[in-house]
Amino acid sequence: MSLTGEPLLDVKNLKKYYKDSSFSLFKNDHSVVKAVDDVSFTIAKGETFGLVGESGSGKSTIGRSVLRLTDITDGAVIYKGKNIYQQSKSELRENRKNFQFVFQDPFSSLNPRIRIGDAIGEALLDHGIASKSEIRQKVLEIMDVCGLAPYHIDRFPHEFSGGQRQRIGIARAIIMEPDFIVADEPVSALDVSIQAQIINLFIDLQEKKHLTYLFISHDLSVVEHIASKVGVLYLGSIMEMGSRNQVFDNPLHPYTQALLSAVPIPDPTIKRQRILLKGDIPNPATPPSGCKFHTRCPWAIEKCKEIAPELKETEPNHFVACHLV
Known part of the structure; x- marks a missing residue:
């Protein structure tokens, strides 16, 4: 599946913030939970974009946002050249036939x-x-x-x-x-043998019906099997994005490297050095300053604590948000 095909979906600077007063001592003081924080990506026609991240990273919120099943705080979702958040109810209803959700x-x-x-x-x-x-x-x-x-x-x-x-x-x-489907953790509740059957069904249907997928999962081994392009999400922000081969064969972000080190290898003769992350995922209502990942990163430097890294292209179509790359 081509990574340079005709764009079907273009997500630009997507933000979804929630007001949450549960952490406040004062009645009118609200914490803001940045569930999705300035996320951008493009999915070409016929492509599968795999969105990976731990629980609470904002994957499902993105999935619902690109189908306008929830309101967004800012940004744009361009489907076939039109921003779906600027469409009327009748236009959106007509579009509903073209994009669907698998729960x-x-x-x-x-x-x-x-x-x-x-x-x-x-x-x-x-x-x-x-x-x-x-x-x-x-x-x-x-x-x-x-x-x-x-x-x-x-x-x-x-x-x-x-x-x-x-x-x-x-x-x-x-x-x-439809021509576009969001599949939100569609195999996570299934046995491994059944997972393979459902993944193969997704692949067969894509070939037969020329479908485009946003495939959301916490399981990297599943995403590696189905995705042509991958985005790694952490606390509402994309840490790394590129083709399947770029992300899995040459992971550049420490978070991606840690996630991949935890994936089991079927060959018992091959040993993989596990990268253990420090602590737990920070509270999204009070994210760390600078790089959101610096509190758990084994290689964090002082700059990481103060300045949030931009998502930069390190090689053609391979993007990383890390000061060390």
Whole structure:
């Protein structure tokens, strides 16, 4: 998948701040939680951008922001040349057919009282794309593509395994024939063997239907398998970004290096030196000054405590936010 193809999604200086008074001693004094702090990236058509980071880094907030499922504090999300945050409700509704969301827990997004055939096809009915008589056939076709049997159509969500429910979630997303999908931790709740099946399904669907993905995960080994481009997120900011090979074969940021050192290697004869990070992730309501990562970085210098590094291009299409690089 090309990293230089036609841009489909362009996220510019995205910010999402929350006011949080839980840390305050005074009634009118509010702490600001910078869930997403000036994040920019571009996803080319047909590409998979893997967004990686620990829990609380702001990955899911970015995922919801690029689909306008939440308001943003500042920035722009350009989809096919148009800022979706400047679109009217009617324009946005029309766009909803083109971008879809696959959730971490598909069971929570399924109505337990609705048969999965109706759940998969309801968007077609809502948008007036197909009549009731046409929907059943379309649902059966998309179920087959996603590895679900025809007799599953009249069953309820509780009758399915976790992997089957995720196939249902994917079927709901692609029945609208979108070109862009945000997948938020879609395999994290599944067994490893089932994870591989779902990842392969994502890859097959991308090839067959020319899909573009924003794939969100905390698991680097999953992202390495599916992504063509990777962004490493820490406390709402991108620390490193580049092609899959650049990030995995030549990680430049200490945080990326530490994350990769924790990934198990299937070959027992190969030893990897583990980089242990100091302390815990700082409170996002009171982030460290300077580089957000300096409190845990083994190689932090005085400059790191005072000045926040810019995300700079160190080689073509490989960006790093670190004073030491």
